[in-house]
Amino acid sequence: MAAAVADSLPPTTYGCSPALLLNSATSSSSTTARSSVASALAVGTGGAGASDAAGAELLPVSNVNVHPLVLLSVLDHHSRRQEGAGRVIGTLLGKRDGGQVEITNAFAVPHAERGDEVAIGKDFNRQMLALHLRANPRETVVGWYATALPPDENDPMNNGESKCIADTSSLIHEFYAGECDDDPIHLVVDTSMQYDAMALRAYKSIPVCVKGETLANMFHEIRLTLKSSESERICVDRMIASTSSSEGTTTLATHDESAALQLSMEKLLAMLETCSEYVDKVVDGTIAPDDETGREISDTLNSVPRIRPEVFDKMFNDSLQDLLMVTYLSNITKTQLVIAEKLNESLGK
Amino acid sequence: MEADRPITSVKLEVLAALKIIKHCQESLPTMVTGSLLGLTIEEGCLEITHAFPMPEPHDDNRGDIVKTGDDAAIDDEAAALDGHEYQMEMMKMLREVNVDNNCVGWYQSMYLGTHSTMNLLENQLAYQAELSPNAVVILYDPMQTAHGNLVLKCYRVSDEAVHLRTTGKNHFIKPKSIFQEVPITLNNPGLVRALLRDVGDGLHGPYSAELSGTDTTFDRLDLSTNPYLEKHLEFLCSWVDDLAAEQYKFQHYTRSLRNNVENRNAKGRKAKEELAAAIEEGWTRSDAPKRMESLLISNQIRTYCDQVEKFTGGGFGKLYLTKGLHGETKKQPSSSATSS
Numbered sequence: 001m002a003a004a005v006a007d008s009l010p011p012t013t014y015g016c017s018p019a020l021l022l023n024s025a026t027s028s029s030s031t032t033a034r035s036s037v038a039s040a041l042a043v044g045t046g047g048a049g050a051s052d053a054a055g056a057e058l059l060p061v062s063n064v065n066v067h068p069l070v071l072l073s074v075l076d077h078h079s080r081r082q083e084g085a086g087r088v089i090g091t092l093l094g095k096r097d098g099g100q101v102e103i104t105n106a107f108a109v110p111h112a113e114r115g116d117e118v119a120i121g122k123d124f125n126r127q128m129l130a131l132h133l134r135a136n137p138r139e140t141v142v143g144w145y146a147t148a149l150p151p152d153e154n155d156p157m158n159n160g161e162s163k164c165i166a167d168t169s170s171l172i173h174e175f176y177a178g179e180c181d182d183d184p185i186h187l188v189v190d191t192s193m194q195y196d197a198m199a200l201r202a203y204k205s206i207p208v209c210v211k212g213e214t215l216a217n218m219f220h221e222i223r224l225t226l227k228s229s230e231s232e233r234i235c236v237d238r239m240i241a242s243t244s245s246s247e248g249t250t251t252l253a254t255h256d257e258s259a260a261l262q263l264s265m266e267k268l269l270a271m272l273e274t275c276s277e278y279v280d281k282v283v284d285g286t287i288a289p290d291d292e293t294g295r296e297i298s299d300t301l302n303s304v305p306r307i308r309p310e311v312f313d314k315m316f317n318d319s320l321q322d323l324l325m326v327t328y329l330s331n332i333t334k335t336q337l338v339i340a341e342k343l344n345e346s347l348g349k
Numbered sequence: 350m351e352a353d354r355p356i357t358s359v360k361l362e363v364l365a366a367l368k369i370i371k372h373c374q375e376s377l378p379t380m381v382t383g384s385l386l387g388l389t390i391e392e393g394c395l396e397i398t399h400a401f402p403m404p405e406p407h408d409d410n411r412g413d414i415v416k417t418g419d420d421a422a423i424d425d426e427a428a429a430l431d432g433h434e435y436q437m438e439m440m441k442m443l444r445e446v447n448v449d450n451n452c453v454g455w456y457q458s459m460y461l462g463t464h465s466t467m468n469l470l471e472n473q474l475a476y477q478a479e480l481s482p483n484a485v486v487i488l489y490d491p492m493q494t495a496h497g498n499l500v501l502k503c504y505r506v507s508d509e510a511v512h513l514r515t516t517g518k519n520h521f522i523k524p525k526s527i528f529q530e531v532p533i534t535l536n537n538p539g540l541v542r543a544l545l546r547d548v549g550d551g552l553h554g555p556y557s558a559e560l561s562g563t564d565t566t567f568d569r570l571d572l573s574t575n576p577y578l579e580k581h582l583e584f585l586c587s588w589v590d591d592l593a594a595e596q597y598k599f600q601h602y603t604r605s606l607r608n609n610v611e612n613r614n615a616k617g618r619k620a621k622e623e624l625a626a627a628i629e630e631g632w633t634r635s636d637a638p639k640r641m642e643s644l645l646i647s648n649q650i651r652t653y654c655d656q657v658e659k660f661t662g663g664g665f666g667k668l669y670l671t672k673g674l675h676g677e678t679k680k681q682p683s684s685s686a687t688s689s
Contacts, residue, residue, distance in 0.1 A: 073364060
């Protein structure tokens, strides 16, 4: 499992791909975001063993939940980057609950990289953070994000692929370790578009110690899931639906209740058909019966309440009358409004 | 400024939309505001690319955050800035990372479509007068954004109403034409579309339902109408009361005008003319009750009525659908029984 700086698997969101970065002892202890030397090394199995030993005493972050807003901010920042800039970085805000990290917000931070040197807009970061905290005091810094670094022509190991983790990553990571209370999370959005999909990766950093002396940082990939609240979800669903149209835009004004209802019903019908098809096949013997599935289907069917016809009719009529009543009221109100407006208009004449 | 033509449409980038939604949703039940950044891109089209929240005016929760020493100093500095300064500061910071540095309006959360208030009108007028005639307000309704519907509206004050306001006249204006709704289109830039495709295809894990438990397709089939309608009726009641109070004010004022004239004991046709003139003069006086208030109220009531009608319209459909389904299920067992 020789892991170089960045492996480029097709975009699964989870995988164990440790990327080991060695820094010199001086740079790891310095708190400034400038380094003298930081060189990347490919390390064999020894590195994994060291990480296990070191990982035991850390607060284990096992899962990262990312909200779509964060990803959109990163992409927006990436498309607004300075001309010639390789990648962009920024601060991730959110909250941490044990092994779960939830990233809910992000803001861009200006930075510059040249070779092994990094300059981060520290003052900018601090001021922006203060501004953010005023509007939303519940979020704290949980880490940082970066987009993938385009291939470096001077690099002898250059194979034309962009990198998710670079030498400078560990320096930036160190800076953020000072900014947040716990271990920072590093989120990488691969914007190089070399594959058919946009890879999202989350890393945590584990120091590699030999005889109590920190030699290197190892970026260890952790599970990343997309999560959104109901309202975000509604918006994202809308957006996803609109990607199939050519311009990628949705008009919000033309919302048709009945069309949406039809869509829901069609989906329901399709799901029911899938179910009954499955049951038919099992009955015919083409598919081996699965107890689990059968039980689930039976549970689902049982959850449909059995209502006696007369009870149902009563319920139906009650609801119908309620609705009719409300419609009637609202129409009366409208009529009254017209009169009120006419009166208002005639005043002073 | 670029005020040649009033804007007729708004392109809202999804990033801005999500920022608005997040802010409004998380701050519930408080109603919050924020700023919109963007550009007028072409004739009559406004593009909104960024949004940021405004801090609540009296924010006492800041003490909870753990800070290091110099962080606290900066934070105090930031806390000293209020609304406007905060906005300037934020825009200055955002300019450094190449975000559009042009304020084009503001956003606010709204409660069940309540938008037609004096407060909002004044605020929006201030924006349109000071910032640009093309400033807009975007309203997001966290309460109505459920069951798969996204309620995001964009308004500006119509020229007619602006004119009325600047001349300070107490004239009548059609309630519907105070605010002008601007159609919104959600705009996804290229990279975002790529990401959304991936998400839609389920490349980044099972996004499409089970995990978050918020598949919104079936929420729409919810039959319970009562909470929504109850709230609406409640609101309607209180707003109608307000309207009645306003009308009473007018009535009272008219009567007092009339009494004044009649006390002068004039007679015949001359008296009538005098009365008419006095009433006309009376309505232009500064202490005359303001009509805008009642016009806004009636505009609001109409909005409620429209919402109720839209909702009940859908409700009827669903109700009959259920009846139909229930009829089917009643028939089906008997038919299957006969076949077996």
